[in-house]
Amino acid sequence: MRPSHLLLAVLVAAVWGVNFTVIEIGLDHFPPLLFSALRFLAAALPAVFLVGRPKAARKWIVAVGLVLGVAKFGLVFVGMDAGMPAGLSSLVLQIQAVFTAVIAAAVLGERPSRVQALGMLVALGGIGVAAVDEGTSGPLGAFLMVVGAAAAWGVSNVLTRKASPPDALNFMVWVSTVPVLPLLALSLLTEGPGEDLAALRALDWQGAGTILFVAWVSTVFGFGAWGWLLRRHPASTVAPFSLLVPVFGMSSAALFLGESVTPLRWCAAALLVGGVALTTLTARRRVPGITVRTSPEFAGRLPVPAEESGR
Template sequence: MSPRHVLLAVLVAAIWGFNFVVLKVGLDEFPPILFSALRFLAAAVPAIFFVGRPSVAWRWIIAVGLVLGVAKFSFLFVGLKVGMPAGLGSLVLQSQVIFTTAFAAVVLHERPRPVQVTGIALAIGGIGLIAWDYGISSPLLGFALVVIAAACWGVSNVLMRYARPTDTLRFMVWVSAVAVLPLFGLSALTEDMSALGRLDWSGAASVGYVAWISTLLGFGIWGFLLRQYESSVVAPYSLLVPVFGIFSAWAFLGEDLSAVQLAAGGLVLAGLAIPQLLGRRAARTEVLPEPLVPAGR
């Protein structure tokens, strides 16, 4: 990756890492699925009336909206609500790297190079060390739900690779719109929606951050990078998310940060740096799988 694109990937990781602190604030104000519905409503409206429809087949917009918007974030938000700590949640979610690389290898026939495998293995070792130091202190249900959310993220990464939206911001606005009604429906069936009548500044700010900064800006940049490089090149940068997430949780939520976690964060950084330090330049993909229907329909 070019230095500019590396910086963009790190910026997204920082945005998504701090996002876990914001999520904890929002989940104190709203039930989890309702909070997710509000974040996607804010991301979609009023932007959808100004950006126009993306030149991507409807099937990809709907598929990403359901897998990323509805499934991934429902599992993640409920997992955090039932007790998964913010720092540990940001860590466990990065198992999406394994899912993304595996799904891309099977579906897209992308084969990670040996140096990438080495870097990912080292970074995953750092994540494993952080997980060991944390210990399994949160409920098993919360842990399992976040792992399922990571698998959904891996599927959505591959779907976005197929879709190849030329304007990722426009694409994410429409993906957000797809998620709104299913999420509000799920919330109406399973949650108490009376929190809508008690909206305060902290609740509004948390919705604004996860809608405009985390969703539109973060996924807009992420989708752009996935268009430029293979999934196995981009996905490892999400391993920085738990580094930022753990530091943010320590700084703003008072979650403990040990010397072991600091050392493990260094392993994650080393794993990401290996392909760059060895001088391998990620090749842009020239041949991509054909969409199942013509783009734009």
Template sequence: MRPLHIALAALVAAVWGVNFVVIELGLAHFPPLLFSALRFLVAALPAVFLVGRPTVAWNGVSPARAKSRAWGYVVGVGLALGVAKFGLLFIGMDRGMPAGLSSLVLQVQAVFTALFAALALSERPGRTRVLGMGIALAGIGVAAVDEGAGGPVLAFVLVIAAAACWGVSNVITRKAAPRDSLNFMVWVSTVPIVPLLGLSLLFEGWDRDTEALAALDWTGAGTVVYVAWISTVFGFAAWGFLLRHHPASSVAPFTLLVPVFGMSSAALLLGEPVSPLRWCAAALLVGGVALTSLARPRPAVAPPLPGAEQAERMPA
């Protein structure tokens, strides 16, 4: 990778790491579900009017069916990523999950992605990937012990559930194979707005939501702008640019810097302590995620078809 592209990849990792600190600041101004809805509302508007319709890999189907699939994938990712993953993450952090620890624990999504890909895409994990999954899960266990000693266990579980939902959205996105990641993400951002607003009114209440909006100040507005335009629009646009110019194996390792920036920025800006156990969890989780993410899955072999030779089925 060119030095400029390396700097851009590191910048995106920093943006996504600091994003957890911004989320914690925003939760002081908004209820979690309302804050998540505002994130996607601002990310989608007006960008949705400036991009074309979502396009995904045709895979030999007709253009009409490809368009129908594209909308289906947009809705699927929007619900799994926007409503489930971010809804659970924001609620978990609102209930006391620290920003730095959240940035670390959420990376277990790589393990869930590998597991769900094995089930849905017939990607058989090799020995290296299985080893990485085991090391990452050991890191989660150490983090759970550390958090259980003085933090809310339910909040920790909610962030784990958010990571699982992220894994689901990753598998759907891989199946969709969008041609333009920014275009796809903008359309995905339109899906969670109404469900999240409805859930916010149902569980957080009209009075709490309107009170938060009436008390909106520059700090609150700034957190929404950061998580929507900088973390979502800029982050995914830059990431998509890097993936179009370099192999995924060259770009993906930079995501391992996200918890580094997340934990360090939380310590510097929020004063979050980083215990020896948490550093141990970070080393195990980052190392395990690296093995899980960078190891190539073994291709599955399809059963022989009647009257035809046996053929290899490559992972989708």
């Protein structure tokens, strides 16, 4: 990988890690479900008019939009609003790799290797340590919401595997159109029109900036750059950079939000990152005509037909 490509991969991981800190700041300006809806609205418009027609079946776009956009991000935003720290959220969400492997084994018959199974156990141990740490210092319910978000992410990964989108950016932009109305409806029902209107009326530059960052920088730039790298390098070369996301997430949260990183949290980070590395990066039996495409949004080991891999 060229130095410029390596720097781009690190930059994307940094953007996705810092994104959790930006979300935390945005939650000071918006109710969580409204914030999530605005994020997807800004990610979809005007990009949906620039990426062309959908290149994947609409049923998969709708399915991934509901599971990834409404369930996963809804739970992340609500969980963080309920007290889940930004840095810990960036770490705990990595357990999605385990959920993806388990669901893929059950639905797609993709049996994990022994080393991958060991990686899952190590990662689950990390989640246990993180749960103990959070249970003594924060709301356990918020922690469980983020774990639930990771499970929803695993489901969306398998759905994305079935969809096999040839263009990750095109797929993500069209997926972003789906959650807007459901999230707005949920926000009106649970957060109330009064709170939503008050947040919109009080919109300032910082609030608008958080929406633009999570929508355009994290989503549009992040996925565009990640897809560009995947078209030029093997996924096994690009995917390891996603393990830097919680490093940047925890570091930025400590730097900008003053979040403490306890010894237990460092232990959880080591177990989770190590377990996820074993789960997602271990060589598997190769199947002719199959390559692997991995990203933090569509993470897990997602085989895609070689003719659709863009390489």
